[in-house]
Amino acid sequence: MVIILVVEDDAKLNQIVCAYLNDSGYEAKGCLNANDAYDLMYNSLYDLIISDIMMLKIDDFEFAGTVRQINxxxxxxxGHEQDRDGFIDLPHGAGKL
Structure with missing residues (x-):
């Protein structure tokens, strides 16, 4: 079974996302902040992280950097609620672009 860590500081939205994923056949574990996510990652293995871009005290870019140190x-x-059409992941270095 795919185990997903949901990091969302809006408790109601976190609960909705986890319920949807659990009902869809995944095992979802929710947490409300980055520090709780780090603790969970040190104690369990996850197949995927779904994270809010703007969390209290930290943004997703800083969060992702710390996650990469762990895994x-x-x-x-x-995820985000901003008025954007999407994001692309740019490679590091102009030569790779």
Missing amino acids: KTIPILC
Whole structure:
């Protein structure tokens, strides 16, 4: 079974996302902040992280950097409520672009 860590500081939205994922056949564990996510990651293995871009006290870019120190391979999906059409992941260095 795919185990997903949901990091969302809005408690109601966190609960809704976890319930939806659990009902869809995944095992979802929710937490409300980055520090709780780090603690969970040290104690359990996750297949995927779904994270809010703007959390209290930290943004997703800083969060993702710390996650990479804990687990270099886990996929991280970022969600947001901003008025944007999407994001692309740019490679590091102009030569790779």
